[in-house]
Amino acid sequence: MIKQRWSRRQKTAPPVHAEYLARDKLAWLLIMQSVLILPLLFNLPPWLWLIWAISALWRTQMFRGRWGSPGKWVKGLLTALCVAGMLVSYSSRTGTETMIGLLVCAFSLKLLEVNAIRDAQFLIFIGFIITASQLLFSQTPQAAAFGLVSMLLLITCWRSLYLTRMQIPTLRLKRGGAIILHALPLMLVLFVVAPRLGPLWAIPNQQTAKTGFTDTVAPGDLGNLALSQEPAFRVAFNNQTPLPPNQLYWRGLVLDTFDGRAWKMRDSWGRAPDRDSGNKQALIDYSIIVEPHGQPWLFSLMTPLSATNTTNSIRITADSLLMNYVPLSQRMRYEVKSALQVEWPEAPRLPSIQRDIYTRLPSSSNPQARALVESWRAQQLTDQQIIDNTLALFRREFSYTLQPPELGTHSVDEFLFQSKRGFCEHFASSFGFLLRAAGIPVRLVVGYQGGRWNPVENYLLVRQSDAHAWTEVWIEGKGWQMIDPTAAVAPNRIELGMSAALGESDRELVNSAWQNSSLLLQIQARWDAANYVWQRWVLNYDNEAQEGLLSRLLGGTESWRLTLWLIGFGLVSAAIFAWVLVRRRPSLLLRRELKAIKKLEQKLKQFGYVRGQGETLGDFIQRILVNAPQHSHALRNIHQLFVQIAYQNQTAHIEQLERAVKQFPK
Amino acid sequence: MQSLISRIIEQVDQVLLGKDQQVRLALACLFAEGHLLIEDLPGMGKTTLAHCLAKVLGLKFERVQFTSDLLPADILGVAIFEREQGVFKFHPGPVFTQVLLADEINRSSPKTQSALLEAMEEGQVTIEGKSRPLPTPFFVIATQNPLSQSGTFPLPESQLDRFLMRISLGYPSPASERMLFEGVDPRARIRQLEPLVTTEQLAAIQTAVQQVKASESLLDYVQRLVAFTRSDTQFTYGLSPRGALALLRGAKAWALIHNREYLVPEDIQAVLPAVVGHRVRGRGHSQDTDPLIKHLRDSVNVLG
Numbered sequence: 001m002i003k004q005r006w007s008r009r010q011k012t013a014p015p016v017h018a019e020y021l022a023r024d025k026l027a028w029l030l031i032m033q034s035v036l037i038l039p040l041l042f043n044l045p046p047w048l049w050l051i052w053a054i055s056a057l058w059r060t061q062m063f064r065g066r067w068g069s070p071g072k073w074v075k076g077l078l079t080a081l082c083v084a085g086m087l088v089s090y091s092s093r094t095g096t097e098t099m100i101g102l103l104v105c106a107f108s109l110k111l112l113e114v115n116a117i118r119d120a121q122f123l124i125f126i127g128f129i130i131t132a133s134q135l136l137f138s139q140t141p142q143a144a145a146f147g148l149v150s151m152l153l154l155i156t157c158w159r160s161l162y163l164t165r166m167q168i169p170t171l172r173l174k175r176g177g178a179i180i181l182h183a184l185p186l187m188l189v190l191f192v193v194a195p196r197l198g199p200l201w202a203i204p205n206q207q208t209a210k211t212g213f214t215d216t217v218a219p220g221d222l223g224n225l226a227l228s229q230e231p232a233f234r235v236a237f238n239n240q241t242p243l244p245p246n247q248l249y250w251r252g253l254v255l256d257t258f259d260g261r262a263w264k265m266r267d268s269w270g271r272a273p274d275r276d277s278g279n280k281q282a283l284i285d286y287s288i289i290v291e292p293h294g295q296p297w298l299f300s301l302m303t304p305l306s307a308t309n310t311t312n313s314i315r316i317t318a319d320s321l322l323m324n325y326v327p328l329s330q331r332m333r334y335e336v337k338s339a340l341q342v343e344w345p346e347a348p349r350l351p352s353i354q355r356d357i358y359t360r361l362p363s364s365s366n367p368q369a370r371a372l373v374e375s376w377r378a379q380q381l382t383d384q385q386i387i388d389n390t391l392a393l394f395r396r397e398f399s400y401t402l403q404p405p406e407l408g409t410h411s412v413d414e415f416l417f418q419s420k421r422g423f424c425e426h427f428a429s430s431f432g433f434l435l436r437a438a439g440i441p442v443r444l445v446v447g448y449q450g451g452r453w454n455p456v457e458n459y460l461l462v463r464q465s466d467a468h469a470w471t472e473v474w475i476e477g478k479g480w481q482m483i484d485p486t487a488a489v490a491p492n493r494i495e496l497g498m499s500a501a502l503g504e505s506d507r508e509l510v511n512s513a514w515q516n517s518s519l520l521l522q523i524q525a526r527w528d529a530a531n532y533v534w535q536r537w538v539l540n541y542d543n544e545a546q547e548g549l550l551s552r553l554l555g556g557t558e559s560w561r562l563t564l565w566l567i568g569f570g571l572v573s574a575a576i577f578a579w580v581l582v583r584r585r586p587s588l589l590l591r592r593e594l595k596a597i598k599k600l601e602q603k604l605k606q607f608g609y610v611r612g613q614g615e616t617l618g619d620f621i622q623r624i625l626v627n628a629p630q631h632s633h634a635l636r637n638i639h640q641l642f643v644q645i646a647y648q649n650q651t652a653h654i655e656q657l658e659r660a661v662k663q664f665p666k
Numbered sequence: 667m668q669s670l671i672s673r674i675i676e677q678v679d680q681v682l683l684g685k686d687q688q689v690r691l692a693l694a695c696l697f698a699e700g701h702l703l704i705e706d707l708p709g710m711g712k713t714t715l716a717h718c719l720a721k722v723l724g725l726k727f728e729r730v731q732f733t734s735d736l737l738p739a740d741i742l743g744v745a746i747f748e749r750e751q752g753v754f755k756f757h758p759g760p761v762f763t764q765v766l767l768a769d770e771i772n773r774s775s776p777k778t779q780s781a782l783l784e785a786m787e788e789g790q791v792t793i794e795g796k797s798r799p800l801p802t803p804f805f806v807i808a809t810q811n812p813l814s815q816s817g818t819f820p821l822p823e824s825q826l827d828r829f830l831m832r833i834s835l836g837y838p839s840p841a842s843e844r845m846l847f848e849g850v851d852p853r854a855r856i857r858q859l860e861p862l863v864t865t866e867q868l869a870a871i872q873t874a875v876q877q878v879k880a881s882e883s884l885l886d887y888v889q890r891l892v893a894f895t896r897s898d899t900q901f902t903y904g905l906s907p908r909g910a911l912a913l914l915r916g917a918k919a920w921a922l923i924h925n926r927e928y929l930v931p932e933d934i935q936a937v938l939p940a941v942v943g944h945r946v947r948g949r950g951h952s953q954d955t956d957p958l959i960k961h962l963r964d965s966v967n968v969l970g
Contacts, residue, residue, distance in 0.1 A: 646884075
C-alpha cells in the first residue's frame, strides 16, 4: 500500500532543477510581498487591492492545502480583470503611474504561479523594483526607512530560498540584516560619488488635494487652513538670528481685485519689477525648503532682491513676489536675499493706471461701508487719519475668532455692522474695502505669518495654521507699506502665534494637545528637525552639492584628482579585502611547499594535465605517468619531497622541492 | 608488527576471497578501537568476515541473532533468584565477550538496539543499578540488511554514530566466486584458522595507531572536508566533531596497516566512504550516500 502510493507520487515528482518550494519559504514570500505592496496600494487605484487580496488568499489556501493551484480559467479571469482595471484607470494617460500599476498587477498575479525556486527568485526580483518604485510616491525619511525594511525582507527571503536546514525567523532576519549592513558602506560611497543624472521619468503627481491657499480668498477660506498642522515650509537664516515675529510676514500672493465678497488676483505676472531704484537696507539672507503645494508661488519676506534655486526657475514679479515657472510637485529649496527697509531717494510714484486698479471697487456692493467712509471724508480727514480711524474701530468693537458666522453677499457690511467677529481675512478684506472706498490704493496680501523656531536644527517651521492675510497700503512718498489690521484686534496672533490669540472654544479646534504638552512639542520639534535634515542633506544632494562636497573633501573636482582618489580608494579597499582573506586563510599564503606545487601544476597544465579538486598529488602523478612515463623520475621525486614536507614535517627539504619544481620538466 | 598485520590480512583473505579492501577496512576499524557495521544482503559473507576476524585475533567470540522479539535482557544478562542460597545471582548475557557479533541488528526493536548503546560507548553495562565492566578489548561487529528489506527497524542516527565504520561487501568477482565454488567450504576454513595475535600484541597495535602523526597540512584538509559537509547545500546536516575525530582515527589505522607512521590524504580518502557515509544525510534522504561522498571527495581541494 505504502509502496504503491510512493511510486505514484514519484511519477508526478518534478525534475530536480525545478524543486518545489518548502512551506516556510512560501510563508516568507507571502509576508515579504504583503509588506512591500502596502504603500503602493494606498497610492494606486483601489481595484488593485482586490487583485492582490485574491492572489494572497488563493496562495494562502494553497499553502494550507485547502485549494489546488488555480486553473487556466481563474488565471485568465484575473488577467482580464487586471487588463480591464488598467484600461478604466489609465486609458487617458500613460506614464510612470501606469507602469507601476502594471508592475503591481504582475507582482500580485505572479504569486499564484510560484511553485519552484526559480519563480520565487523572479518574485523577489520584482520586489526590488517595487521597493524602488515606492519611492516615486514619497521621498520622506519614513519612506526611506520603509525601503530599508523592504530590502531586509527581500534579502532574508532570497537567502531563505537556499536554506536547507531550519533556522528561526529572528536568526534569518539577523543574517539578512548582516548582508544589508555589509552593503551599507558601499551604498554611502555611491551616494556621495555617483553622478547625479536627471530623473529618467517624471515623479507622478499626487492626486490628493494639496493643503494651501488658492488665488482667491473669500471670508472663511483661511480659517480652514488654521486647523491644519501640516508644514508649509522651513526657513534657515544664514548666519543670522531669527527676526522677531512681527517682522515675519511671508508674502505669497498679492490680490488686487475685489468683487464684493472675495479678493482675486488679476494676471499681473508679466510686468517687470521696478526694484532697482531705492536704497536697500537691513539685508536678510535665508534659505527656504517649501513643501509641494501644487501652485507656482513661493514665499519670501518683503522686497526680495534675489532668489535662486538649482534649476534657476524662480523669478521676481512686479509685486515683489517669487514665482516658479511650474507648479510645485515636489519639495524645493531656494535661497533668498530680502531688504527689510527700502529708502527712496525721491518719492516713488504710482502710475495712474495702477492707482485706478488698486482703488477699484464693484459699484453697488456694501453700501453701509461706503456710507461710513463718506462720513469720514465729509469730516475732511486725511488718508492717515482714515487708516487710524479704521484700526481704532477694529480695536474697539471687534474680536478675533476661528469660528466666525457665515457671511452673505455684502460680506463687508455684514462683518462691519453685524457679526463683528472674524478671522484675519475678514479684517484684511474689510480694511481693504474701506480704504479703497476712501480712494486710497490698497492690496490684499496672503501668505504666512510667524512660524515656530526649532532649536534642534536652528530653523523656522511655518505650518499651514500660520496662514495669514494682511494689506499693503500705498502711502504717498513711502510706497507700499504693510499694515496688518489683525494686529490691531489680536496683537497676540502676531507676537505669540495663533493659539494664543484664540478663545477657549477655538483653541480646542486647533489640536490643543499639541500645543499644551511640552514633551509632545519636543518630540514634534525633533521629528520635524529630522525631516529637515533629510531634505537638506539627502534629497537636495544634487550635482552642485556633490561638486561642493567633493571639492571640500578632496580639494578640487578636476578629473585627474577624482581619478587619483578613485584609484587610491580602490587600492585601499582591495588591501583591506586582501588582508581579511589572508587572515581567514593563513594556509593560502604561508605554505611554501604549496606554492611550489602550484607552480608545478601550472607547468603541467601546459601539457594538458589538470589536477581535479579532490585528486591527491600521488594520484595525479600516477595519472600523468601512464601517458608520460619519461617524467617518472622527476615527478616521483617531487611527490616524495612534498609528502616529506607536508605530511612528515621534514621542512628542511623545501629548497630541494623548489629546485626540483623549477627544473621540471628538464 | 608489520609482518603480523600482513599475516592477519593474508589469513582472512584466504577465507573471504577477493574482498581485500573490505578486509583491510574492517581491520583498520578494529585497530582503531571502533565498532564495525556491515551492511549487505543476506549471504554475502558478513557473518563469515566477523567470525574470521574474531578467530584470527584470538578473541572470545559471541554471536547474537537479533530478532524482533529479542529483549535487552537476552543480550545483557539477568539476575535470577537462587532458591538454595536465597540470593539473586547475575547470569551474564552474551554481551560479556570480546567480539560480539550482532547479526541482523536492524531486525530487533529499538529498545533492544539501544541496550547495546552503553556497552558500545562506555565498555560497561548497568543492570539493576550495578555497573559491570566488559572485558577488553570489546568490539561490536553488527550486520544489517539493507533498509529496503521488509521487517527492519532502521538504526537511529545517534546509534549509527557509535559505529566507527560502515562497510558493505558486495558481490564477489566472477573469478573469486569460481574459486569459492571449487575450494573448501568457508566454514571449514574458519575452523582451521589459528589465532595470530595475543591480547598484548593487539593492544600494542592499538597504541601504535594513536601515535600515527597528522601534519598541519593534513589537518587542514580534514577541516576543509568537515566544513564542506556543513556548508554545502547537498548535505542535510554536516559532520559532527565526533565524526571528524572518527575520520582521523580510521585514517590513522589505515596508514598503519599500510606501514606508515604518518597520514597522507590518500588515507583520509580511503576511509572516507566507510567512516562518513553513515554519518551524513543527503538532501533527498536517500540511504545510498555513495554519490554524496564522491561529491565531497571531488569538491574539496586536497592541497588547499
